[in-house]
Amino acid sequence: MDLFLQQTVNAFALGGTYALLALGLAVVFSIMGLINFAHGELMTIAGYTLMYCGLAGISFVFAVPLALLASMLAAVLMERIAFRPVRNSSGATMLVTSFAVAMILQVLFQNFISVRSQAVNIPDVISGSILIGGMVIGTNKLLAIVSTIVMLVLLDRFLSKQKYGIAMRAAAEDFAVARLMGIRANTVIAGAFAISGLLAGVAAILWVSQRASVDPLMGFTPVLKAFIAAILGGLGSLRGAVAGGFLLGFIEIYLAAFLPAELQEFRDPIGLGIVVLVLVMRPNGLLPAASLKAEKV
Amino acid sequence: MNKVIVAGAALAVAMTGTTFADTLKIGVATSQTGGLATYDGPVIEGLKLGVDEINAAGGIGGTLIIELVQKDVRSDAAQTAIAAQELVDEGAKVLILPCDADPALAAISVVSSAEVPAISTCASSPTLPMIGGDYMFANFPGDNVQATVSAQWAYDQGLETAYIVYSPDSQYTSMPLYFADVMQALGGEVIGKDTYTLGQQDFSAIATRIANMDPQPDVVMTSAYEPDFPSFIKALRAAGVTSQVIGSDGIDSPTTFAIGAAADQLVFTTAGHPTENSSMAAFDAKYEATYGKESQTVFNAIGYDLAKVIEAASLAAGPDADSKALRDAIANLENVQGATSLITYKGTNGMPVREVTLIGVTNGERKLIGQPSPNPAIIPAPRMQ
Amino acid sequence: MGQPLLQVRSLDVRYGAVQAVDGINFDVEQGEIVALLGANGAGKSSTLNALVGLVPTFSGEVIFEDNNITNIRPEMLPGLGMTLSPEGRRVFGTLSVAENLQMGAFGLRDPNEIAAAWDRVFDLFPILAERRNQFAGTLSGGQQQMLAVGRALMSNPKMLLLDEPSLGLAPKIIEQIFELIKTLNDQGVTILVVEQNVSMALDIAHRAYVLANGTVATSGAAEELAESSNLQNAYLGGA
Numbered sequence: 001m002d003l004f005l006q007q008t009v010n011a012f013a014l015g016g017t018y019a020l021l022a023l024g025l026a027v028v029f030s031i032m033g034l035i036n037f038a039h040g041e042l043m044t045i046a047g048y049t050l051m052y053c054g055l056a057g058i059s060f061v062f063a064v065p066l067a068l069l070a071s072m073l074a075a076v077l078m079e080r081i082a083f084r085p086v087r088n089s090s091g092a093t094m095l096v097t098s099f100a101v102a103m104i105l106q107v108l109f110q111n112f113i114s115v116r117s118q119a120v121n122i123p124d125v126i127s128g129s130i131l132i133g134g135m136v137i138g139t140n141k142l143l144a145i146v147s148t149i150v151m152l153v154l155l156d157r158f159l160s161k162q163k164y165g166i167a168m169r170a171a172a173e174d175f176a177v178a179r180l181m182g183i184r185a186n187t188v189i190a191g192a193f194a195i196s197g198l199l200a201g202v203a204a205i206l207w208v209s210q211r212a213s214v215d216p217l218m219g220f221t222p223v224l225k226a227f228i229a230a231i232l233g234g235l236g237s238l239r240g241a242v243a244g245g246f247l248l249g250f251i252e253i254y255l256a257a258f259l260p261a262e263l264q265e266f267r268d269p270i271g272l273g274i275v276v277l278v279l280v281m282r283p284n285g286l287l288p289a290a291s292l293k294a295e296k297v
Numbered sequence: 298m299n300k301v302i303v304a305g306a307a308l309a310v311a312m313t314g315t316t317f318a319d320t321l322k323i324g325v326a327t328s329q330t331g332g333l334a335t336y337d338g339p340v341i342e343g344l345k346l347g348v349d350e351i352n353a354a355g356g357i358g359g360t361l362i363i364e365l366v367q368k369d370v371r372s373d374a375a376q377t378a379i380a381a382q383e384l385v386d387e388g389a390k391v392l393i394l395p396c397d398a399d400p401a402l403a404a405i406s407v408v409s410s411a412e413v414p415a416i417s418t419c420a421s422s423p424t425l426p427m428i429g430g431d432y433m434f435a436n437f438p439g440d441n442v443q444a445t446v447s448a449q450w451a452y453d454q455g456l457e458t459a460y461i462v463y464s465p466d467s468q469y470t471s472m473p474l475y476f477a478d479v480m481q482a483l484g485g486e487v488i489g490k491d492t493y494t495l496g497q498q499d500f501s502a503i504a505t506r507i508a509n510m511d512p513q514p515d516v517v518m519t520s521a522y523e524p525d526f527p528s529f530i531k532a533l534r535a536a537g538v539t540s541q542v543i544g545s546d547g548i549d550s551p552t553t554f555a556i557g558a559a560a561d562q563l564v565f566t567t568a569g570h571p572t573e574n575s576s577m578a579a580f581d582a583k584y585e586a587t588y589g590k591e592s593q594t595v596f597n598a599i600g601y602d603l604a605k606v607i608e609a610a611s612l613a614a615g616p617d618a619d620s621k622a623l624r625d626a627i628a629n630l631e632n633v634q635g636a637t638s639l640i641t642y643k644g645t646n647g648m649p650v651r652e653v654t655l656i657g658v659t660n661g662e663r664k665l666i667g668q669p670s671p672n673p674a675i676i677p678a679p680r681m682q
Numbered sequence: 683m684g685q686p687l688l689q690v691r692s693l694d695v696r697y698g699a700v701q702a703v704d705g706i707n708f709d710v711e712q713g714e715i716v717a718l719l720g721a722n723g724a725g726k727s728s729t730l731n732a733l734v735g736l737v738p739t740f741s742g743e744v745i746f747e748d749n750n751i752t753n754i755r756p757e758m759l760p761g762l763g764m765t766l767s768p769e770g771r772r773v774f775g776t777l778s779v780a781e782n783l784q785m786g787a788f789g790l791r792d793p794n795e796i797a798a799a800w801d802r803v804f805d806l807f808p809i810l811a812e813r814r815n816q817f818a819g820t821l822s823g824g825q826q827q828m829l830a831v832g833r834a835l836m837s838n839p840k841m842l843l844l845d846e847p848s849l850g851l852a853p854k855i856i857e858q859i860f861e862l863i864k865t866l867n868d869q870g871v872t873i874l875v876v877e878q879n880v881s882m883a884l885d886i887a888h889r890a891y892v893l894a895n896g897t898v899a900t901s902g903a904a905e906e907l908a909e910s911s912n913l914q915n916a917y918l919g920g921a
Contacts, residue, residue: 010501010505118551127557127558140535163784166785167785170782180760180768181757181760181833182789183757210499257506267494268494
């Protein structure tokens with residue numbers, strides 16, 4: 001039982017991180033129909049910010065907000081420089097653009113920082129563990145769960161209470177009409193990118209605090225997971241992205257934890273098999289964007 | 298008209314002729330970008346240092362200038378095969394291939410049909426020369442040899458129960474299977490195994506499983522490398538596991554020493570250590586003088602080894618040797634003094650005999666544990682996947 | 683009377699090679715209700731969408747008061763005093779009624795002005811006040827149309843553009859909507875309405891322009907057009 005509970009804590013922690021990542025993709029997708037594969041590079045930028053702060057002797061407490069700021073700023077610049085010129089192009093054009101942005105950033109990291117993975121100093125507090133009810137829980141697991149909850153609550157408050165948050169939901173539903181209301185397209189899109197940058201930054205801090213290093217290609221795996229989670233939840237649906245992220249986390253952890261040893265080698269194909277199965281049963285994902293109409297946000 | 302063509306052809310022949318006499322062209326098809334750049338990059342730095350040193354002294358044997366021709370293969374297997382072919386077409390007589398066995402093996406057909414010897418920068422899978430054939434060489438202590446050294450050390454410390462965590466995704470990351478073989482051959486016990494995926498971020502499920510074992514394993518062995526290894530050991534320690542952890546050369550990197558408390562008392566095998574007055578200490582000094590920074594990884598020295606091996610083979614084969622003769626010369630090298638250790642290919646299938654070094658991490662510092670010779674009787678046979 | 687509130691000069695709209703609007707001219711005076719009539723594909727909606735910048739104007743000019751608003755960015759319009767209630771209503775279905783109205787007042791800063799806008803819309807449409815916390819997507823078609831008009835009124839426009847306000851509604855509801863248009867006009871809002879329901883539109887409009895194949899086929903006072911017996915057959919597809 002203890003083992004099950006502990007693995008469930010692990011699943012919540014991982015699922016929460018995936019949820020933040022998927023949410024970052026979904027926020028932008030819902031507004032402008034772009035799947036931003038350079039989302040992972042925003043994480044890398046936050047990671048490098050942590051690294052440079054460490055080298056400069058800036059304490060972790062200050063490094064975290066700086067890293068968040070860096071990924072937000074990078075996201076807004078990314079939109080301004082790369083995505084605005086192709087805003088009205090087809091989804092395929094924007095997708096290819098995002099791949100190009102990701103690759104260009106990777107090459108820049110490799111050439112101007114280092115091809116080698118760089119150590120990031122993480123306070124030992126985060127690497128430690130605490131005892132709760134006889135269970136050993138890693139502090140970074142708790143950190144992941146708490147940050148996920150805080151981010152989800154903040155985002156929900158913003159989208160349901162703030163004028164600009166409501167405007168983003170309006171724009172996500174009908175961009176042209178939102179503009180007719182006087183909601184500026186540039187502002188909404190820049191806002192969506194800033195939020196996705198913030199989410200990428202928080203996810204990056206959780207991610208980097210687990211691995212204690214950052215390398216130019218660091219963003220690839222998380223963006224892939226985020227993409228799977230977003231599809232699983234229903235592309236374009238924010239609630240779906242959160243649900244998809246948690247489901248993916250639970251699938252991965254429970255399989256790794258409870259699949260018989262002789263099947264462990266096939267863990268990934270089995271996990272993706274479950275994802276495909278869910279999509280066969282619910283082709284539009286767990287909580288597709290349209291289903292929102294039936295429930296109070 | 299005809300005369301012009303004939304004259305031109307003659308000139309061309311003359312030019313290539315002189316080129317052949319004075320320079321040895323080495324084709325470097327390695328990863329300047331992508332996942333393997335972490336390893337290939339430092340090796341090529343060391344290789345260049347070695348080559349510049351040789352050329353500054355007038356070339357190999359005072360006459361033969363080494364020319365490096367580099368192509369980025371972007372850590373991609375197909376790209377490696379293409380680059381290898383291009384380099385052979387450009388007249389390379391020796392090829393340098395990426396650090397991992399899989400892309401290196403992608404160039405097999407090019408290497409064997411052109412009969413050009415190829416050396417992987419730092420692949421350590423003993424199957425590489427077995428699959429690669431006569432023209433494929435490695436430049437690193439084999440996985441099975443490293444595992445023998447680390448298992449023997451663990452067993453001698455009284456650590457008799459082992460848990461291994463490996464990834465079937467690559468040859469290198471299945472090194473713990475050798476470790477398990479040796480442990481069992483010594484009389485120890487393997488009480489559990491787990492697999493992971495390359496690039497896996499989250500090891501909490503595995504860590505929690507190990508933490509819930511009773512009794513706890515004496516030693517946990519993995520050949521995971523960056524970025525998987527730091528995640529793994531942090532997850533393991535956070536879950537409350539205090540067992541000895543043993544790793545391998547892939548984590549001989551500054552990142553490992555920066556992990557902090559979680560990596561304390563970690564032990565891993567690698568290819569060398571700059572003990573006082575050693576060849577590696579001398580290399581490190583040269584490196585610092587050349588690049589203006591400290592060498593941060595043994596893979597710099599490994600690159601220098603590569604230059605020394607090629608120099609020795611070329612000296613043995615003579616300045617006019619063709620690539621086939623160079624291959625035979627490499628295969629017969631004995632006790633070449635490299636930066637990390639003495640290197641011998643004679644009597645092997647292409648997997649060199651070199652020293653294995655055991656390193657311990659104490660408070661983020663590198664401590665030499667020993668450079669023991671493995672007992673040949675218990676070195677496991679290369680495992681084909 | 684001065685210059686017209688809205689002047690459209692040689693407006694030309696193309697979708698690739700397709701000419702949707704072919705050099706039309708028309709004016710809307712302050713305080714008028716003007717109807718744009720025509721069969722499906724005559725260019726009515728293209729004209730409206732070009733006026734508000736949702737589709738690009740190929741050539742020609744649109745002047746609103748003293749501003750040249752040709753190819754304006756749609757988000758600038760409410761600030762100038764013009765809003766559009768789009769075809770098919772297009773309320774934000776996942777937002778509540780109140781949130782839809784709040785978006786309509788997006789550009790307003792003055793709290794008193796905002797409060798007045800809420801009062802006015804809830805006065806006109808008591809049903810919206812009743813259902814303010816309901817998702818707009820769950821309203822009936824007629825209620826959604828009221829919301830769409832209410833939303834367009836929230837910015838206190840001088841001029842309201844209505845695109846097919848009767849589309850898909852029951853006859854009784856249509857009457858209500860047209861009644862409402864008159865009320866708004868009485869309150870001083872200038873209105874340009876695009877309609878396929880010709881008789882209803884001519885009933886409330888002062889003047890009308892009949893479009894056919896992207897050009898103005900005929901125009902004049904609403905009463906005169908209503909009396910012209912061949913209007914239906916000639917321009918409106920006999921419907």
